[in-house]
Amino acid sequence: MTDLKVFFREHILSMSMLFSGFLLFGFLAFFQVPITLFPTMEYPGLTISVEYPGADVLLVEELLTVPLEEAVSGVGGIEEIRSYAERGKTEINLEFRKGINIDLKSLEIRERIDMVSSNFPREVHKPLVLQYDPDQRPVMILSVESQKFDFAILRSIADNEVRRYLENVEGVSKISSSGGKVREVLIGCDLQKLRAYGLGLEDIQEAVQHNNKDASIGAVEKSGRKVQLKVFGKYSSLRDLQKQPFHSKELGRIFFLEDFAEVSFAYRDEESSSRINGKETVSVFVYKSSLGNTLQIASSIRQKLEELVLPDVHFNVVYDQSESIRKTYQNIIICFFVGALLLGGFWYWRRRRGRDENYITLFCQLPLNFFLVEFVLFISKIDFDIVIACSVIVGFALWLIVYQSLSKDEGVFSLQNTIGDFFSLVVIVLSLCLPLYYLDPDTGQSTMRLGLFIVLYLSCSYFLFLPLHFVIGRIRALLIGSYVSVPDFYKNSDVLNSNFSSPFRFNWNVSERVFWGLYIIVLLFGLFRLVKSEKELFYSIENKRILGFVEFPSGFNFPQTNEVVKKVESKIAEAEGFAEITSKIDPGHAFLVITIDESKIDGDKFIQNVRASIGDISPAFCYFSRESENSKFKDIRIDILGDDLDKLDELAKNAAGKASKIPGVGDVVLNYKSPRDELELSLNNNKASGASLNNAEIAGFLKTAIQGSVISKYVEDHRELDIRLRALKEFRNSKQSLERFVVKNQVGKYVPIPEVTTQKESHSPTKVFRKNKKRVLSFSLRLTSGSYISVKSNIVQELEKDLPENYYIEPGRSMEKIWETENRLYGVICFSLVLIYMVLASYFESFKEPFAVLFTAVLPFFITLSAMSLVFGTLSLPIYLGLLLTISISCFHVMRILKTGEAIGSGFRKRSAIFGILALCIPQIVFAREGGRFLMEFELTIIVGYSCSLFITTKALPYILSGPPRLVLRQAQDGSP
Template sequence: MKKIISFLLREKYVAVAAFVLTILFGIFSFYRMPRQENPDITSPSALITTVYPGASAHDVEELVTKKIEEEASKIDGIEKIDSISNDNFSAVIVTISYSVDKQKQWSDLKEYIDNVKSELPSGCYEPHVDTESMVETAGMLLSVSGDNLTPSQLDYYVKKLKQNLLPIEEINKITIAGNTQKKVFVETNAMKLNNYSISIEEIYNLLQAQNLRIPAGAIDTPGGKINVNVPESFESLEDIENIIIAASERGIVRLKDVANVYFGEDDDAKKIYSKGKNAVVLAAYFKTKNNVVLVGDEIDDAILKTKNSASADLDIDKITFQPEDVKLALDDFILNLFEGIIFVIVIVLIGMGIRNALIVSVSLPLTIFASFCFMYIFKIDLQQISIAGLIMAVGMVVDNSIVVTDAVQMRLNEGLPNNQAALEGVMESAVPVFTSTLTTVAALATLFVLPGEAGEFIKTMPVVIIAALLFSYAVSIFVVPVFAAMFFRTNTKLDNYDSKTRLIFSNLLSAAFSRKKLSAILVFGIFFLSVATAVLVLPLEIFPYTDKNYLYVDVVNSKKGDIKSTYELTKDIESLLGDEKAIESIFTCVGGYFPKYYLTSAIGSDSADFSQLIVKFNLKNDKAFGKDKQEFMMHIQNKLNENITGAQITAKLLAITAPGSDIEILISGNERTNLVEKANMIKDELMNIEGLYNVASSYAKNRQEYSIDVDNSIASVMGLTKYDIQRQVNIALSGINASVLNSDDNEYDIVLKSNIASISDLENFKIKSTATGNKIMLKQAADVTLSAAEPSAQRYNKSPVIKVTAEVSKGYSAQMAQNKIEKIINLNYSDDDIDFEFGGEKQTLSKYLKGLGIAAAISLAVIFVILMIQFSSLLQPLIIMISVPLSVIGSIFGLWIFDQPFSFTAGLGLLSLIGIVVNNAILLLEYINRARRDGLTIDEACKSSVKRRFRPIMLTTITTVVGLVPLALSASSFFTPMAVALMTGLMVSTLLTLIVVPMFYSMVEK
């Protein structure tokens, strides 16, 4: 290293050239880097969906869901398996650990699910394994609506918009939701069909066979082979109506003789409304590693082009629009970054004088631009997490340069020539600066072991900070000495610059040395007081809400399967919310969820008893709530609870993590009947706990359904099988896609069903035996009875489960509420046959606090080893690490004073502090040891270390703190607690370290 530095001091143009080239490539990298809102993360969950038309929820559970769960459980690293079985539909969600190879496990999962296909019942569709949709997020949702536009016109315009958007290279795919799919219905008349020998299943087979595309072959001609093509036959309704389905002595029977063929719409399909008007939603998904900000103008052009070609009634609204959101968010973050840079430079100017400050300031842009180069080369996007890492690094990256320039200046003041002063100054500082950098890097590196999606979400932050710190070390060792040798002059004024402040600390140090035991007891007392404050006073909020002005409302209608009732209910909610001044627009989806529009927005299957509203608001329009979004959310929730009945309604802000209830109790066992009883009792207990609202159970009350009880002996005599009955009744009642009609460049599904409208119609419906060809009325071989049945069946880890959930009002603790209910359950409801598992916020808190604790332990151990190697001592590293609890004192009281919760990001701040605060103690002990070798006594060396290292320690602390000021003032629910924890922890730790570390050193060494 010494030879390299000597070479650079002789050939200064090399360092200057490297400086210029790094700045230029950094600027290039900054403009070429991809920009997006959030970092890309991979999904730990796979969704397996299976459609089984006509099957009850119980049959779906027994015949489909259980078999899929069994196969899915064979893959490695499973954390949990959730499933729900509804009529006609099974959904199984498999969640695996982030520690396993997800790609391999998903490959194995698909293979296992392929194996189970042969075991599924006849008529069941193939299971679909989806490993992307759980995290795949639409970059924008556009609603297409119009006051006087018909569904067909809306469908035309949304397809036109899609055509205009498809040429945009950055768009990966486009989906459309809520468009009314026109279909061809073939509705058989059950009474007429009874008069003929053909069955409804045979009509289905004919429709399929009539429209197959089979290559006919080719004919040899003198000119060569000419292919023969038989066109598909269905080009109009008449083609379908005129299919011959039977023939007899009386003549031929065409489909139109027993069925009505017509165009129609699916009444139970998902419907979307924009500001009360019928709408269709277009969801566009962007390619990764692209600058989504630049796409915005192209999308606006496509929207304008579509509107210009349409009638004046056409409205295209942006429900969500990432290009604008990302631009605003990144503009704010980049502004914070440059504000931090300016603040740091100003502090350095004040603390070191113009000449020295300019040299130190060189390291700041050089390190930041080098970090841009690193991000560009290693494909790290410019997004809120990586930029937050840069902002955190701004104040730290000048620390090494401050220490080096201070050492160089001291050598100059001693009368050494510039080059020699630069060389000796940097060699004196190289080891302690390297150790300081290494300890900070070690602390940040432990962030990679944080568990779950949050660990993956924030991983670009430590990567960026570590890269910046390593660049800052290289700059301070190889570049700063060159510029210092070129421009520094003897400057004795700096020695007296901070003499008054230094005198105060000298007096405090003398006082501490005179009462060492009392001072030590006082420090430990303050530490334990801060811990008590954290436990008893500081609110816990593991993950905050996002800073977006979105509110979503989930509505679960108590009338199961009634989409018309759900629509009326949702319309009442929309009307009620329309009176709110803060609400700017409302978008509604009846019968299902909107496409996934944010990293943590929920997805789910379509359901006639579910609706979702996206509410966009601006609190500037209603001063009653100030800037408190959570207060506004609670106001909306209370308003809905007071005015709307007949549904479970939940208003939520978008969260940083996956959506879920604050309180969640999973009650599982083998007998669902026992679970229902326990769930109802626990639900009643929750309703009596103050501060809880929206208490609900996932158990859906039994509903009435008709059961077809086949008399096997009679059916056998008549030649009927259960398959004959199930298949033909299923087609008649549920309908089935039989084929397609291609007309006017459009493709329409052909749905075959029956006009059965009453129980007597069903009983008189004739079933054809596949064995004998005879047709028998259903009532001759089976009884149709009314019975109770579950509308859905939930399972957790392959056992029946009921979830009891609740939300916690602002000002109340979810952890305390859950502790209370856990105590009640353990005392009153424990049962050997029933398992209770607690989820919700407490489970999340436990998971991530444990992760932070493990990371902190690893960080402390690694730092201890580094210090032990540097100081060749076991005791001195322990003395240095006293600064860690000192930082906890500052962070806890800082969060309390500034009214910030202890959140996951505040924990990140505390964890990062471990590697930062020891740096000051390293500088002190390194000088104390050197002073003692020069002949000073222990106390003299301790006091001299504070005097000699005071300015670099205070300057490095202040620059780090002011670099974080913009992040602290950003009012970000995610980053502000982290910035406050870092700033206050570092300030208090530094002030106490200057007194406590020398004092403990003196006590231990004596």
């Protein structure tokens, strides 16, 4: 110790430069480290997407989905296969085990796909293998506004200018537009005139595509120079398109497109809408990838919008998920600095004077260690998140405890004499925080980060305290000159102690039998609360936004959907506490983002009022949830597996009805749409072959005639408009129109549709869902009370009753993960206690004393667990993290008692530690705002746990060391000591 002091005193300048270097590198890293709210992990999933234009749902399932599932199911590491088939497309989502190398698996998947794709029909597009992201909610919503342009131009700007300009932002997975009107060039054909001129729709498509293009011919010589020769053929006006010439062999003359078609500017049939507070607008929705950083994306989007200068157009950010992150960190920073001021004021008040290097050193260690943590994050390429913020804040508080326990009268400590104690504490923290990560990386990532960065903070504080202490003393001497150091408070603790009233100062004299009776009661009650408490070991941040969803049965078009959603919006706007609503409406579905004023009404109460106000809007269904609850872990998915789609539909509806009546269940939502009514055209292959037609030609003609096909692009004012080919409305407005359709075959003859097809009314699924190679339909429910364990024991068992043979119910994968994590949690706690026992056995070189430490440490743990679960109702992630540190503090406390006779000391030092930590944390606990609940629960758990540790361990340790009464009696009878 003396050698170190001499070394530090002789190398003050070197130490100063070293600390300055730490601060400099950490300061530079601070601006480079991305900030996020919670730890992000790459989702171990891949999506196989294949398109088969025009193919029916069941045909897609048979020809594409089933063969692909069989091909990839043998790939190792797959935990679940979910797929769906819809008209013209299939997607297969593969979820792998955590830690799987997705890049290698994607190569193996592609090889297996290539083996089966050669058997696909020629019309099938090449299969795509993409990374799967389960979270498809927008992180930003922008409105495009203008006083000069109408909605059609604004929608064109959103599609052609804004969306393309923002698509290259790093971390953005998709950008979509909604609202307004999409302008296009419509070629509406008179099918009777078209037939009279001897043409078909495919002839128009071919002529427009071939003529609406420029071509580079080559180079020609002019005046001794080579000049590039180009042919410009693109339509420069609508008149050019109307005068597109056609030659009729039957009539033997040339005529124009306008002779048999109406060519005009038109608006595409409305398919989406967007509104803000009931006012129609054009909106742009920004989605992020699974590893995208919300803050960086939002910042980049805002910067690019400032750079995107469009005359008479401005952008308004109506929804920004990053605002919650910013407010969270603003609240944390403000509360922490207020707490630091209170802590400094408390120390100054207790010392009467504030000139003491020990306290200055402790405060200076905070920014130094913070920037060291930032530097480690930078070189490790880890984002700064709220768990790391907790590590820094709680690491500072924990260091105050450790410092006061290890320091001596002069306020410093000897590395040589305390390294074993400190190392044991570090290993205990890691033993508690690391095991869960190896069992479940999703849940364990936060505990691992907390443990590692608290250990990093403590290690930096422990090893850098002495050199920093001497540097600060030298700097004060140079700046102030000679001064008299105020004696450390430990020297006069008895004097101070006599004038200080403590809540801990009372005698606790109970018999051993009473103590052990109380011990067993606390232990059993704590175990009961551990098992019965609802566990939410995932991330959740409260905010003022509520998400709404309006779902319609199959077959609902956009006008019908839009009309109902308008009524829902008006009811929401009338509710107390309403502030703003943004909506996105699609056919059969609507998504609402609602902002409320929580100073007027609580979010849950607002949801209840809105539900009552809206009432029954059958056949539509409307449900709401807080944005913080809209994670994949909050939705409890129930899957019903079987073979027959109609039977599955019946079972799913019956099961959803039963689930809605079970106590504790709130909203119940079907995750599929019932089969829709449709008119089925069955092709007679013999007749079609005799008429020189095939299925693809007939399907292509009907799709173009009824729905319309985009055949080319028209440029107007540097903006591209679609050129859509379609039959006039009178040829496609009823079922009878099909009987008048004629198709031009390969030899130029016209074949009526009814001659080669038969009509039949039927219903078919819009999508066929599959799970692990079996058909499945599912519904989701949300709990209003109870725990996930009650879901497994009550809901699933209730729904399994009276199921037909070969039909069964399974909980969704997210639900299974919660149960698995909860079951593993008990094993992890036991495993961690075994590791701690091994550490303590090495520390004490004894088999007995570690039991005394553990038996004493579990008392504060279970008392704190019981208190927090009763106060908050759940065992949440921050409470669990706080409980881990409670065990660490208790073990460290008992270790110091057994080694030195006191842990944090008696009298003043004990009270100084607890009140100092209270001063640091009380602002966050009392004034927790949006996003602050996570840290509030975490800090409150630590304070309760630390207080219990100070009181319980000191009072309970003598009883535990003496052993249970029967053991003591037996020892006395045997004459043993």
